Amino acid sequence: MIMTFDLLAGATTGPRAGLLRAPHGDVPTPVFMPVGTQATVKTLTPDELAAMGVPIVLANTYHLYLRPGAEVVARLGGLHKFMGWPRPILTDSGGFQVFSLGHLRRVSDDGVLFKSHVDGSEHFFSPELVMATQELLGADIVMALDECAPPEATYDYAQAAMTRTHRWAERCRAAQRRGDQALFGIVQGGMFADLRQESAQTLAALDFPGYGIGGLSVGEAKEVTWRMLDITIERLPPDRPRYLMGVGSPEDILAAVAHGVDMMDCVLPTRIARNGALIVRTGRLNIKSPQYTWDERPIEEGCGCYTCQHFSRAYLRHLFKAEEILGLRLMTIHNVYFLVELMRQIRQAILEGRFAQFQAEFLAGFQPTDPAVQAANKARWLARARQSPDHIEIQT
């Protein structure tokens, strides 16, 4: 079975609700996909993800190609069986890692030569190899190899990367052998309106079953993100899912949905959990704060997650301060559950025609992290990722 996508509410622009049917199950959209970089959503079991109602997870081709190797995963029955996750999976193409994390050695029209962060060995990703690798992994949705230009790229650089991305998208499709994986093309074009427009039109003409929107949320100002997103989305076919890569804060999820995005992923909820930052209705709660030492309340009153049902802020703070792994687990559960529940409420609001009201009410009570602080955090995180990509999650 190949993927199908039914739009249940919404049109080309504005909020949409749909149902994506993949070989391993249904995915109600809009959807947030937790990231399982190395075939595990960090700290959690598949059972815990399923219990929270997570319909789909993402895994990183770059990491799995290097370790344990796609052949190992294939011989063990594919990614679903390997990691014990029976529901849909999306794998990225590895492009973002290779281009963003400093492993890049040389890019040509053929592909990209890079060094492994594990052992320094040289590897070459071509569109054909990336497709073969993703076919060995066996996800429901696979992504074309793209070149992600940095936000400060010049027009010429962004144009060259975009043109290469288009050629690679065609080669990826030509290289596809399996009939049970949906291949998404990825729109690029940097921060330039005419390039974004050209990229969306070119990929739309190639008639992919879905579209990734890459090269956004990589450090540019938020206004630029949403402007580039609008230019892109207007030119994508309304009956195909749009996947905005790398978005995951509540306020950005709401904005992306308002602009017509169907799918998102981000390491944010899992990464910040391991730093003691918890997403709550009012913003963020930092469990390290001394004010929680004696606090017997759950992270958030009324939250239905396992952690809030069983443990106090004081206990979580103790676990975090004492560097106990259980603390990282319990805080990850809360953050992932928060976003799953937020997506459920968002979808319901869209289906009932009251999304704008829902968004306004949510944002009225929610204090987003200062964009400047967010940008600084992300820059620090990317710098650390370049040092040791294993110990942290890698954004897609």
Added chain:
Amino acid sequence: MIMTFDLLAGATTGPRAGLLRAPHGDVPTPVFMPVGTQATVKTLTPDELAAMGVPIVLANTYHLYLRPGAEVVARLGGLHKFMGWPRPILTDSGGFQVFSLGHLRRVSDDGVLFKSHVDGSEHFFSPELVMATQELLGADIVMALDECAPPEATYDYAQAAMTRTHRWAERCRAAQRRGDQALFGIVQGGMFADLRQESAQTLAALDFPGYGIGGLSVGEAKEVTWRMLDITIERLPPDRPRYLMGVGSPEDILAAVAHGVDMMDCVLPTRIARNGALIVRTGRLNIKSPQYTWDERPIEEGCGCYTCQHFSRAYLRHLFKAEEILGLRLMTIHNVYFLVELMRQIRQAILEGRFAQFQAEFLAGFQPTDPAVQAANKARWLARARQSPDHIEIQT
């Protein structure tokens, strides 16, 4: 309710099966108690422990006194509520940590002055303070403050430490205020037969509801352990549970049970799991080994643990090599389950009068870790513990 202990099979010496009834539930004996140093059995939730059939866990007074502080735990409803574990808990007295991990500053008949490994601050443990602390924590079973002499201690040293331990045991009992906690005395006496004999007799005369046997399994030869244990046990009242502190390998558990021990604890199953060492019927399986790269079998065929029911050796090896927290969780589950299941089988064998046969059959198929390697591992671990006691578990 105070604790009761019913002996169902066995007498003074030799294997015994019993039922210990504590305020928070029943504990079938012989029992292995997983260690939850900082109010968490490392990496696991209370639900996971309960699902495996763990009847009782241990927590460390030294660690909880320093962080988060016994008053915090008490204000949050006591240790059971704080950590979400409704079944029985035993807290040690903190003596082992203070005497063994190099935090010791000065010992006197009053008590022991030591430095916190967390912030270097000075603290003083007296029998009275240790009792007050354990009453704030609220475990079902609490231990008297003891002085644990090192295995190489001279006769005079061991005798002085023993005499002090006896005086502290009396003071602990005099200091007891709560009526719902069973206070165990701890036998010391180093590696000297007449001291062990004297210590057991002295403490037996004090009529404690149970007895810890301390200062063994601290680096001495195994023959010495069992000889000292026999001398001790012969002089303890048969109707009281005997708790051999710090024993946890399958072969040592079997030997201890054969010698009449009812309770044991050790960080071994949880600590070695985090190093990739898995306890199996034939001995140990090191998940790091390249031979498991493609191995789709569970850790152990026929094992009923969650990990073996869901994941392959290849996946566990991948998680371990990729330094994923989920790997530490899944391997910890297997090792704890192995010991829980072993204890269940041991108890059944005792009740059916075939323990010797069970032990012989188990050992015929089991390759214990070389005692010299074990001793070297333990020495390395103690040295590391002195450096950073948080990051590893502390033996009681």
